[in-house]
Amino acid sequence: MKRVKYKMGKLGKYRFMKRFQSISSFLPDTRIATKANIKAMIRLYESLYLKPDTGTGGHGIYKIGRTKNGFSLRSGTASRHFPTIDALYRSIHSRLIQRPFVVQKGIAVLKHNDRAFDIRVMVQKNKHRQFIPTGIVGRLARPNKIVTNYHSGGTPLPLELLLQSHLKRDARKKYIQSIEKLGKTASEVLAKSYKTKRAFGVDIAVDSRMKPWILEINTKPDMSIFNALKNKTMYRRILSYAHITK
Template sequence: MKKETYKMGKLGKYEYMKKYTMIRAFLPDTRKATLSNIKIMMKLYKSVFLKPDEGTGGHGIYKITRSKSSFILRTGSNSRTFSSLNDLYTKVQRSLIRDKYIVQEGIDLLKHNNRPFDIRVMVQKNRKGSLDVTGIIGRQAKRNKIVTNYHSGGTPLPVETLLKSHLNEKSRKKYIQSIERLGKDASIVLGKNYRSKRAFGVDIAVDHKMNPWILEINTKPDMSIFNTLKNKTMYNRIRRYSENKG
């Protein structure tokens, strides 16, 4: 089997995937985190996220929000206000250069009980080598946190629970199916480059207009989050697939 052509961080995956029309519209604007790019994107969007190009688990992430006359920098549950983007950039410049950061369009996440959440779709290869959706789970951010990751204090919850206040039962079922389909489509596209990978964890944000956005695709997804659910059906299926018995 042909091995992956090259390893890609978040920016490389974004550049690669946006060539494909089937998923291009679902990708938030993502660029290298230079001062000029951050300035351009803060004119285009109300907020942006600064993320390590190759980081995982929600560590080292910053959020910049524009207010009338200042810029708010948030990390973890801390926030600081700057009068200019230049001053803000000076504060984080060393980290951005050392860890090769990207700047990504901020998606105003849908909320449940006043806490934002996103969705992880698990996609795995079956015995025949084709991709199946084996799990879907919601991740709700800890109060006052900017990231939803489980290892950063996020709460794993069934997607049905998180969507209950936004969609009725029939609409919810159809919507979840569309999210699963998007996760699979995105994995098929990225899988063309990562041919040896057997699993993909697709992180999908939903905005207030119910539009889905592909935030990131992990090529070494953590399955343990699914074990936190009371119903172990998905976790058992994921484990079965990971043992190549799918």
């Protein structure tokens, strides 16, 4: 079989998936990071994220927020303030022309012990070539950090634990199942373009109203985050599905 070269970055995936009604309402507004788009979107939303169009691990990500006296720009744990959005843009312009960036609506995500967290759902094909969720894990950000990625210092924890202060026991179980289902649906959609892929890592944020948002879908998902959990059941299951041949 001829190998397919995948060149679709975050913006390409967003535009492709936005066409499908089954997941379009779960996709946060995402655009190419031009000055005009940043200015327009910061008027619409409380915060924005600037992300490299291609790249993994949470590197090179910025968060823009509105403040009483202007705007804030955060990267890692550092924060700078600017009186105008034009001044803020000038400070990052050189970075944005070095490589393509996207600007995405910021989600006010749920927190655990005053630290933000999001979710990774691993979805893999079984021997019948059907996608099924094989793992789900919460990613707890380091204090005052804007990203939750494992390789940027995020802590992998059972989602059941992270949701304890937000949902009661029975509701938690149903909610986790709904997140797994969303991950499966999103993977099935993206697989219409990535037809030979057998696994996807779906990153999902949950807002204060418990609405899930699909932040990104990874076409080369890292399995090591599941090995970091004390309970290795999910990790072993993921490995067993990874060994299923086409």
